[in-house]
Amino acid sequence: GEEYFLVTRGTIAVHTEFYAPEILNEGDGIYLDSTMGHAYLNAGEADSAQGVCLCTSEQADLFEQLHRIAKKDAVE
Secondary structure: OOOEEEEEEEEEEEEOOOOOOEEEEEEEEEEOOOOOEEEEEOOOOOOOOOEEEEEOOOOHHHHEEEEEHHHHHHHO
């Protein structure tokens, strides 16, 4: 799949499996191959940051898969 992430508040460090981290500020975005390991981490002075992520996938049940993962991680 493919993924686009846009920072809507704060500063976020995007860590990927194959590239050096990128620091994104409010209004910045990044386009990724979503099959590559990646993480979005707060990198600013504020306690939190926020962004919007748009994902595509060949799998018709992508939303359900991501929802199950989020629920499992919240419990752990």
